[in-house]
Amino acid sequence: EGVYDVARIEARWADYWTTNNTFVPTDDGSRPRRYVLDMFPYPSGDLHMGHAEAFAMGDVVARYWMLRGYDVMHPIGWDSFGLPAENAAIKRNAHPAEWTYANIETQKKSFQRYAITTDWSRELHTSDPEYYTWTQWLFQQFFRNGLAYRKESPVNWCPKDQTVLANEQVINGGECERCGTQVTKKSLNQWYFKITDYADRLLDDMGELEGHWPERVLAMQRNWIGRSTGATVRFAVEDGPEIPVFTTRPDTLFGATFMVVAADAELARELVDDEHAAALEQYREDLKRVSDIERQATDRPKTGVFLGRYAVNPLTGERLPMWASDYVLSDYGTGAIMAVPAHDQRDLDFARVMDLPVRVVVDTGEEDPAASGVATHGDGVLVNSGELDGLSKDEAIVRAVELLAARGTGEASVNYRLRDWLLSRQRFWGTPIPIIHCEHCGEVPVPEDQLPVRLPENLRGEELAPKGKSPLASATEWLNVDCPQCGGAAQRDTDTMDTFVDSSWYYIRYASAQDDTQAFDRVAVDRWLPVDQYVGGVEHAILHLLYSRFFTKALYDMGLISFTEPFKALLNQGQVLNGGRAMSKSLGNGVDLGEQLDTYGVDAVRLTMVFASPPEDDVDWADVSPGGAAKFLARAWRLAHDVSEAGGDRDAAASTGDRGLRQKTHRTVSDCEQLLDEHKFNVVIARLMELVNVTRKTIDQGAGPADPAVREATEVVAQLLSLVSPYTAEDMWALLGHEPSVARSSWLNVDPELLVEDTVVAVVQVKGKVRDRLDVSPQITAAQLEELALASETVQKAIGDAEVRKVIVREPKLVNIVTG
Numbered sequence: 001e002g003v004y005d006v007a008r009i010e011a012r013w014a015d016y017w018t019t020n021n022t023f024v025p026t027d028d029g030s031r032p033r034r035y036v037l038d039m040f041p042y043p044s045g046d047l048h049m050g051h052a053e054a055f056a057m058g059d060v061v062a063r064y065w066m067l068r069g070y071d072v073m074h075p076i077g078w079d080s081f082g083l084p085a086e087n088a089a090i091k092r093n094a095h096p097a098e099w100t101y102a103n104i105e106t107q108k109k110s111f112q113r114y115a116i117t118t119d120w121s122r123e124l125h126t127s128d129p130e131y132y133t134w135t136q137w138l139f140q141q142f143f144r145n146g147l148a149y150r151k152e153s154p155v156n157w158c159p160k161d162q163t164v165l166a167n168e169q170v171i172n173g174g175e176c177e178r179c180g181t182q183v184t185k186k187s188l189n190q191w192y193f194k195i196t197d198y199a200d201r202l203l204d205d206m207g208e209l210e211g212h213w214p215e216r217v218l219a220m221q222r223n224w225i226g227r228s229t230g231a232t233v234r235f236a237v238e239d240g241p242e243i244p245v246f247t248t249r250p251d252t253l254f255g256a257t258f259m260v261v262a263a264d265a266e267l268a269r270e271l272v273d274d275e276h277a278a279a280l281e282q283y284r285e286d287l288k289r290v291s292d293i294e295r296q297a298t299d300r301p302k303t304g305v306f307l308g309r310y311a312v313n314p315l316t317g318e319r320l321p322m323w324a325s326d327y328v329l330s331d332y333g334t335g336a337i338m339a340v341p342a343h344d345q346r347d348l349d350f351a352r353v354m355d356l357p358v359r360v361v362v363d364t365g366e367e368d369p370a371a372s373g374v375a376t377h378g379d380g381v382l383v384n385s386g387e388l389d390g391l392s393k394d395e396a397i398v399r400a401v402e403l404l405a406a407r408g409t410g411e412a413s414v415n416y417r418l419r420d421w422l423l424s425r426q427r428f429w430g431t432p433i434p435i436i437h438c439e440h441c442g443e444v445p446v447p448e449d450q451l452p453v454r455l456p457e458n459l460r461g462e463e464l465a466p467k468g469k470s471p472l473a474s475a476t477e478w479l480n481v482d483c484p485q486c487g488g489a490a491q492r493d494t495d496t497m498d499t500f501v502d503s504s505w506y507y508i509r510y511a512s513a514q515d516d517t518q519a520f521d522r523v524a525v526d527r528w529l530p531v532d533q534y535v536g537g538v539e540h541a542i543l544h545l546l547y548s549r550f551f552t553k554a555l556y557d558m559g560l561i562s563f564t565e566p567f568k569a570l571l572n573q574g575q576v577l578n579g580g581r582a583m584s585k586s587l588g589n590g591v592d593l594g595e596q597l598d599t600y601g602v603d604a605v606r607l608t609m610v611f612a613s614p615p616e617d618d619v620d621w622a623d624v625s626p627g628g629a630a631k632f633l634a635r636a637w638r639l640a641h642d643v644s645e646a647g648g649d650r651d652a653a654a655s656t657g658d659r660g661l662r663q664k665t666h667r668t669v670s671d672c673e674q675l676l677d678e679h680k681f682n683v684v685i686a687r688l689m690e691l692v693n694v695t696r697k698t699i700d701q702g703a704g705p706a707d708p709a710v711r712e713a714t715e716v717v718a719q720l721l722s723l724v725s726p727y728t729a730e731d732m733w734a735l736l737g738h739e740p741s742v743a744r745s746s747w748l749n750v751d752p753e754l755l756v757e758d759t760v761v762a763v764v765q766v767k768g769k770v771r772d773r774l775d776v777s778p779q780i781t782a783a784q785l786e787e788l789a790l791a792s793e794t795v796q797k798a799i800g801d802a803e804v805r806k807v808i809v810r811e812p813k814l815v816n817i818v819t820g
């Protein structure tokens, strides 16, 4: 007692909050609700500095809204399926659950110490059967609504390890990460979600998010969805099938001089004549060793195979030779293009290698592409284009589509870069796909009353490793079942779901996390959702956020929820660096969160995180001073201590207090309201530090700690401090004689009268005679006052031609100008 003792304070209040359910929303409708959510953690090891930053930011929002009188839900859970647990289990000959749940326990303790305002009764883990039952149930709803389907698709395959590899596991331009063998492609029957059905809505609804999500995230999503408008044009092929192509430039149709088909598409095989078939097969074989990213690289030398066949330009009747090449992708557009080398760089590069003609059809005034090797893209006048001649590019696009439509050989169309979501994983530690495959009945959903399909518990270590097929395929007892429809012998689906499926709906589950009769309780969901403020890293800018938006829209369409966007506002916190670099084992610049907390205390670490920079910016731990933060906390706490010792009259009318301090307090609160709404948390801390200093000065300059204005200021200090340093703030609140928690206290009602700035009159003398009177702020500096005085016209007149020898300033009330 009497001293600021971090250990004592931390121990006392951690208990208090748990015992009193301080952060459990009352959920009784007595107050308006707000839902604050941090992206849930993956349980690898203990919490690290990155968690400490992200959760500190989310907690400022949650605590501020609590203080403003909202009923706040701020839940937490764990994204606990995934590869690291599986790899650890394989290495230790254990089950992934052991590693996973041990880590969750460790992280949970750290979270509790870190004093996040969490309602622990809503805690969830995606790897619990209580959770994945409903992930499976939701999958079945998608399946029944035609939004989940299976198709053959190529996967990365290591022939030596006999295993499927994720894109990130293919390194050095095509080698297996584990053994260095050349990776090939293999065809597998896999599950997809039909996210492409939602491409337009995912784009268009972004309008609602504008201004509430970081512009950078919206741009990344737009780019990922990649909507292109143009036309589909159908080309007849001599002795072959009709070939549709997608083009964004139907205006250049007269400049098409050849056609290119994706070499790996079946279409190439259908089209090739006997003479060129062997060359095509060889080319396709080589292509298996090239990643999609390399294929699309603009500087990649162009290669290809002539197919021995010709297409016919629907507008001109011209014969166009057909080629197969890797620069055309089989899964974009129609997998075939009309090549316009004068106006498309990749087509031009190909034409130059294969010696094909280049015909300019849009005169842009630039050098001839055939000579320069540079395709022209700009606007200009159509030439060599029959009835399109003389039109501008935009006019010609419209006219060309009309001509195609009139002939029945094409129409306007839209194309997306977005692909359906491949959700099958040939891995163990994930949600099993709740489908049974029957020879007679096909894909049969596991009946709802038999959910969950549990993961088998008997597999250990190496048995969990994928060996050409999913590890679940070797659990024969689990695998073989009776068909729920015909009763015949059938088998379970052996794939598990991408963990992004788990995280696409967890924010809905929180509303009724303990309900074991349904995925979510509609009434509770309607009360709490959508999320008012989501907080997390920019690394999730695309997939997690896009998938969650897709899930929300699909569930809305199924009539299961009543909102179409899950996250009203998004805040991306920065990273914590050390010495200007991301922390990493190889650089040896890691900072251990636990050690920081032990050395400086939780409050000082949190304060440092928030004060270091605006939340979106990175924090460089080499540049900050948690020791300084600890000293500041002690200073703030001492205010409360001194006020409580002085025993001043708590109910004394605040108006009898020091007016200057009262003005400062009310101004601070009023400014901080706006700063908090704008997420300028670091500036709030700066204002709080000022208030502490001014309060101490006021005490020292004679008002003393019993002055009611000092008490008022100190209460505000405790409240603002509670947003970042809850232990110290709570202790201050108790010292000030309040109960219960500062988190449940009421926010200061700003008195507008105290926001009006007072002025004082400054007298300006020249050679001892009063020449002007100025209305100035009582806080004016000597330099400012001198400048004002010398700028006054009557003062300048009084000085005349004389030389100013000396200016004596006694701010804020007097300036004396001595001339010679």
Ligand code: ANZ
Binding pocket: 228, 246, 247, 248, 249, 252, 262, 327, 328, 329, 330, 331, 332, 333, 334, 335, 336, 337, 338, 339, 340, 343, 344, 415
């Ligand atoms: C003729 C043309 C002329 C084109 C011209 C462009 C410029 P975005 O904007 O990305 O949608 N294309 C179509 N399908 C393709 C595929 N599967 N693989 C590679 N390229 C493909 O690009 C659409 C343009 O990319 C299309 O318009 C097509 O080339 C090419 F002066 O058609 B264009």
Ligand code: ZN
Binding pocket: 438, 439, 440, 441, 442, 483, 484, 485, 486, 487, 488, 490
């Ligand atoms: Zn059957």
